[in-house]
Amino acid sequence: NAGVTQTPKFQVLKTGQSMTLQCAQDMNHEYMSWYRQDPGMGLRLIHYSVGAGITDQGEVPNGYNVSRSTTEDFPLRLLSAAPSQTSVYFCASSWDRIEQYFGPGTRLTVT
């Protein structure tokens, strides 16, 4: 049981490039979320999903897309990377909409 996995661990992008951050969970959780963490800002919700095929926006969705074609996977796509998207990204999942299980994070730098 691997829990929540995220790849890659580190990524450097140039402004304007696109990429996908991968998130997978093997706990059969319906609920999944993407957060970004910036110094002094805590975690801010980007997008979330309440089940396969259902996604919704969080607090800071601009510049990011998500899809949920399977229960296990919830990828986050950066369409055209900007320096303001430099951050640490966390994926989380939950079975009861309450306790969340977090992945180890992806540290993204956009130059």
Place this chain on the structure above:
Amino acid sequence: SQQGEEDPQALSIQEGENATMNCSYKTSINNLQWYRQNSGRGLVHLILIRSNEREKHSGRLRVTLDTSKKSSSLLITASRAADTASYFCATDPPSGTYKYIFGTGTRLKVLA
């Protein structure tokens, strides 16, 4: 916007002392949770308190909730060096969405 605000932002104590950190929030909630984050790692769930509860214990953790003041406190008793971490509160707005909102965190350092 941030729902939860932790206080203090940083706390440094000696091993064996108690650590208290506070969380204030703005709107009514169904429940409040506390998470711990070790440096460079993901968050780990510590404890949940529901809006109809006033106090909850889990091992060396004691959480209180005062819905009239929209505040919660986390007490760690007999702290250990391994408790060094950042601690975050998270609230679920009552609309029933999955839009959990995290506070800015308290950085706790326990000196051996």
